[in-house]
Amino acid sequence: MPSPKKSKSPARARTRARSKSASRSRSRSSGRKTKATAAKVTEVKEVVRTSSRIPTRRSTSKSPSRVRVKESSEKSVVTQSAGGAAAAASTVTETVVTRRTYVSSGSSEGQQKASVTPVRSSSRIASLIEKEREESSRIREQMKSEVMANIKTPEKSDSEERKPKEKAVHYEFMGPIGAFLLIFLLPLTVYYVNMACRKGNCSVLVIPKLPRNIVAAFLDVEVTLIFLAWIAFQALLAVLPIGRVVEGQPLKSGGRLKYRCNGFIAFVITLLTLGAAVYFKCPVTLVVDKFFKYMTAAVLFSFTLSICLYVSSFLVNKKKLASTGTTGNHIYDFFIGRELNPRIGPLDLKFFFELRPGLIGWVVLDWIMVVKAYQETGVWPPNLILATFFQTLYVADALWFEDAILTTMDIIHDGFGFMLAFGDLAWVPFLYSLQPRFLLESGFTLPWYCLAPIALLNFVGFAIFRMSNSQKNLFRKDPKNPALAGIETLPTQSGKKLLVGGWWGLCRKPNYLGDLIMALSWSLCTGFHHIIPYFYPLYFLVLLVHRERRDNEQCQQKHGAAWDRYCERVKYRIFPYIY
Ligand SMILES: NC(=O)C1=CN([C@@H]2O[C@H](COP(=O)(O)OP(=O)(O)OC[C@H]3O[C@@H](n4cnc5c(N)ncnc54)[C@H](OP(=O)(O)O)[C@@H]3O)[C@@H](O)[C@H]2O)C=CC1
Ligand SMILES: CC(C)CCC[C@@H](C)[C@H]1CC=C2C3=C(CC[C@@]21C)[C@@]1(C)CC[C@H](O)C[C@@H]1CC3
Numbered sequence: 001m002p003s004p005k006k007s008k009s010p011a012r013a014r015t016r017a018r019s020k021s022a023s024r025s026r027s028r029s030s031g032r033k034t035k036a037t038a039a040k041v042t043e044v045k046e047v048v049r050t051s052s053r054i055p056t057r058r059s060t061s062k063s064p065s066r067v068r069v070k071e072s073s074e075k076s077v078v079t080q081s082a083g084g085a086a087a088a089a090s091t092v093t094e095t096v097v098t099r100r101t102y103v104s105s106g107s108s109e110g111q112q113k114a115s116v117t118p119v120r121s122s123s124r125i126a127s128l129i130e131k132e133r134e135e136s137s138r139i140r141e142q143m144k145s146e147v148m149a150n151i152k153t154p155e156k157s158d159s160e161e162r163k164p165k166e167k168a169v170h171y172e173f174m175g176p177i178g179a180f181l182l183i184f185l186l187p188l189t190v191y192y193v194n195m196a197c198r199k200g201n202c203s204v205l206v207i208p209k210l211p212r213n214i215v216a217a218f219l220d221v222e223v224t225l226i227f228l229a230w231i232a233f234q235a236l237l238a239v240l241p242i243g244r245v246v247e248g249q250p251l252k253s254g255g256r257l258k259y260r261c262n263g264f265i266a267f268v269i270t271l272l273t274l275g276a277a278v279y280f281k282c283p284v285t286l287v288v289d290k291f292f293k294y295m296t297a298a299v300l301f302s303f304t305l306s307i308c309l310y311v312s313s314f315l316v317n318k319k320k321l322a323s324t325g326t327t328g329n330h331i332y333d334f335f336i337g338r339e340l341n342p343r344i345g346p347l348d349l350k351f352f353f354e355l356r357p358g359l360i361g362w363v364v365l366d367w368i369m370v371v372k373a374y375q376e377t378g379v380w381p382p383n384l385i386l387a388t389f390f391q392t393l394y395v396a397d398a399l400w401f402e403d404a405i406l407t408t409m410d411i412i413h414d415g416f417g418f419m420l421a422f423g424d425l426a427w428v429p430f431l432y433s434l435q436p437r438f439l440l441e442s443g444f445t446l447p448w449y450c451l452a453p454i455a456l457l458n459f460v461g462f463a464i465f466r467m468s469n470s471q472k473n474l475f476r477k478d479p480k481n482p483a484l485a486g487i488e489t490l491p492t493q494s495g496k497k498l499l500v501g502g503w504w505g506l507c508r509k510p511n512y513l514g515d516l517i518m519a520l521s522w523s524l525c526t527g528f529h530h531i532i533p534y535f536y537p538l539y540f541l542v543l544l545v546h547r548e549r550r551d552n553e554q555c556q557q558k559h560g561a562a563w564d565r566y567c568e569r570v571k572y573r574i575f576p577y578i579y
Helices: 010-023 030-053 064-105 109-115 123-152 158-162 175-196 214-218 221-239 263-279 291-312 330-336 349-355 357-377 382-400 402-407 418-431 434-442 448-477 510-524 532-559 561-569
Strands: 244-247 258-261 489-491 497-499
Touching: 175 291, 175 330, 175 418, 175 434, 175 532, 214 291, 221 263, 221 291, 221 349, 221 357, 244 402, 258 402, 263 357, 263 382, 291 330, 291 418, 330 418, 349 357, 349 402, 349 418, 357 382, 357 418, 357 434, 382 402, 382 434, 382 448, 382 510, 402 448, 418 532, 434 532, 448 497, 448 510, 489 561, 497 561, 510 532, 532 561
Parallel strands: none
Antiparallel strands: 244 258, 489 497
């Protein structure tokens, strides 16, 4: 209760007291609750007293608690006027007495009747008293329910009450320290592995020599401008109004985003342009000569892009942020990415960068290496061509089934930050092309009888990868499709079903299995003399084992007990009978 000394007038002080008490939270500790309940009882006394004086002092406050005071007061005023001038004085007295009685006693109807002693026995006064009783009864009920609400509310501490709900921070990649290290280690790896893969000196154990003038060796303005032109060219192709427009998965913030899927067309246009450039003797092989300068352009661009993405993520609505990259730790969030689907006009940046400049750039680099090898030796090296062909098939497949990427965790779950920007723009083109680069640098060749089983292995891997992905995609799009008849399924709490038979009954990630078999076959084209060209399958194994565990966690959350049952049924994660 506020101190009366502080109040300018008693009525205002009482009204303020009522308002303050009412605004107190109902969810305090039990000790506080008892106090609050007692305070309420007193407050009601005050309200009733106020009501008798209301003709001269009225609250004008709009707060809910004060509005209640006002309503109560107005009823008293009505009572008075109904009674007429002669009856007014006694009515006021009765009002005070009546209400004080039920408030202080916490009273019953009988008690009220006993305490109300009519001064005059006129019927008018009797009706006024009756009205007053009804009013008392109404307020008592209201009080009761308020007190009950206080008692029933679950207990919360003061700090819990003040703070908005804090979500538990869940870190991946060993948290902020891991993210910090990766921001430096990933670019270093791209440089180191490629520098280790040089003519006559292809070993990870021999530390590559740095050129005297590092800046001149790694940075070139013209190359950087060509790299930017490459990104602009791919962006232009991506926004061309050709190809299907597909809706993405439902967003947590509601609605679905639309994506233009013309990746395969962009890929064909790019390869035809490259073919024309070779045909017209454009110096395309300069890209290989200036390989490290292009790499630096890609690294610098991915850093710049990630910084822009990070800064701009603070300007967008919070609903557009990813749940994973919003821990509040700047380094970690920069690495993972804060905004889920950043867009510039019709261009969805994450979708674009994951599939276009880096992925298509990888194949362009491969083919330029084939041309360079031919220019240097006068022959078309079969194993280089085979590895390049396998990788072209892989990228063509990704772009043909471009919309399938809309269901991956990168698009649905992760924000767009350094990890994906760097992965898409520097890691994929400059490390995934390592086998063709090794073959170009080393000039190593293999006889056809070695290439035939390698080709067979690649097609086995591709068949597992493609059939398993297609089976799942078809199942998600059209679960009743006759092609899926006879495949056992499992209902889940989310309403979706899980495939338990077919490819998805063999192991939990048959598509990863196929992908890894393909990765191995690409490296087999380089023979067994060096470990460097095996970087891709080794790294990919680590990536997919980690990715399977991340997806497993997400599926557990999405599908609950059904996912556990699926895991019991299908024991192996990636390699049947092994892992
Ligand atoms: N070359 C590279 O660098 C990389 C290649 N990849 C390849 O990209 C492709 C996509 O990979 P990714 O997105 O990681 O994983 P998946 O294509 O395996 O997609 C995982 C999702 O599929 C659904 N799913 C899982 N199990 C079942 C089941 N039994 N029945 C029905 N639905 C199921 C779940 O989503 P829901 O239930 O919500 O539908 C799950 O979250 C893969 O082929 C992978 O090999 C991936 C990463 C890197
Ligand atoms: C360097 C980091 C530690 C990891 C970077 C990861 C990225 C390179 C990959 C994350 C998911 C990817 C996918 C593909 C390429 C590699 C990245 C971007 C595909 C587009 C490859 C082709 C497949 O058919 C679909 C893949 C989706 C995921």
